[in-house]
């Protein structure tokens with residue numbers, strides 16, 4: 574063991590916790606453990622069953638500083654990073670991925686995106702309301718006819734004097750509605766401002782020509798988050814609602830997709846962890862042929878493979894988050910890679926958990942059937958697994974050195 578000039582030793586790296594490298598991360602872990610056990614878990618089954626968004630719980634997340642997680646302390650936020658973002662999304666998803674999705678759409682698709690691209694005046698007007706949870710935000714990229722092929726979007730914005738006029742429809746928007754009657758509060762809306770020109774606009778509830786269309790109920794999973802179609806019918810907003818420069822938003826979009834994919838992967842990890850715990854506990858308790866079912870080789874295979882895949886996902890995810898700089902882009906290959914891997918792992922582990930529990934796994938009481946339904950979304954939302962495969966192949970073909 575050798576000493577460095579600042580007194581640390583070359584063996585210090587061994588004590589580094591990959592999953593909570595700083596004191597702030599450890600404190601966040603403790604906060605999340607209590608919040609999830611005492612406040613998230615007890616409400617999860619009911620809000621999912623009723624397909625309702627728990628707004629009081631969302632405001633509580635605001636009180637805990639979770640909604641402005643990646644906004645600097647100088648701007649009223651918590652000033653944390655991508656690892657903290659992973660810790661929060663992973664923890665929430667061990668209990669309630671539906672609520673976690675609504676949280677993620679607000680905190681990362683809206684707040685983090687807005688924070689990195691909006692002006693100081695826009696920050697002043699909006700940040701306090703979205704950090705406290707007074708306003709619920711979302712991000713509008715997908716359209717009825719355009720999903721993966723996002724650059725072909727048809728929603729348009731045209732400048733008219735001191736205003737922009739937006740026309741089009743966005744669909745599958747998380748937090749688009751807050752309940753059966755109420756539109757979400759504030760959105761970042763991507764729209765075409767000319768050929769090969771995409772711009773971002775801040776659109777608020779109450780803006781002329783802005784309304785909620787279909788509320789998309791009876792989703793397979795994620796039922797505690799509301800999904801809606803949003804309609805822009807000669808929607809008129811003042812020109813100072815443009816975020817950044819006109820035509821510069823492909824960069825906003827690509828940069829924010831990295832933290833979006835990493836936090837969605839964290840949701841998969843939370844689902845995998847909970848399913849693994851349920852599986853192990855049940856295999857200890859349940860007996861068939863006079864022995865606990867953990868004694869059967871086929872059950873051991875479900876548990877052993879699930880543990881190894883869970884652990885591999887966790888290491889890949891935290892290593893990707895460690896290297897993610899929220900203010901720049903450039904980590905697409907691993908943001909795509911970890912979401913691609915984690916979403917399949919979560920789905921497989923949830924499936925095995927149901928199998929290990931037999932008929933009980935198929936019933937609501939043991940949670941794994943809900944998590945199994947929730948897990949599927951992560952192969953679609955924030956980019957489909959096919960889109961990740963395509964991006965990874967493109968990135969590695971251009972830059973084989975990314976392989977390592």
Ligand SMILES: Cc1cc2nc3c(=O)[nH]c(=O)nc-3n(C[C@H](O)[C@H](O)[C@H](O)COP(=O)(O)OP(=O)(O)OC[C@H]3O[C@@H](n4cnc5c(N)ncnc54)[C@H](O)[C@@H]3O)c2cc1C
Nearest residue numbers: 712713714715719720721745746747953954955956957959
């Ligand atoms: C619950 C939920 C919440 C969502 N929340 C939001 C949100 O808040 N904001 C938002 O903007 N969007 C949101 N989305 C939309 C989501 O991001 C899109 O559904 C996703 O990007 C896929 O787009 P699509 O559904 O139009 O599928 P499509 O793009 O039509 O794809 C259909 C199929 O074709 C495949 N495919 C497409 N192109 C290719 C290709 N080049 N090569 C190979 N295969 C291809 C796809 O992978 C997929 O399997 C949400 C979706 C859901 C279900």
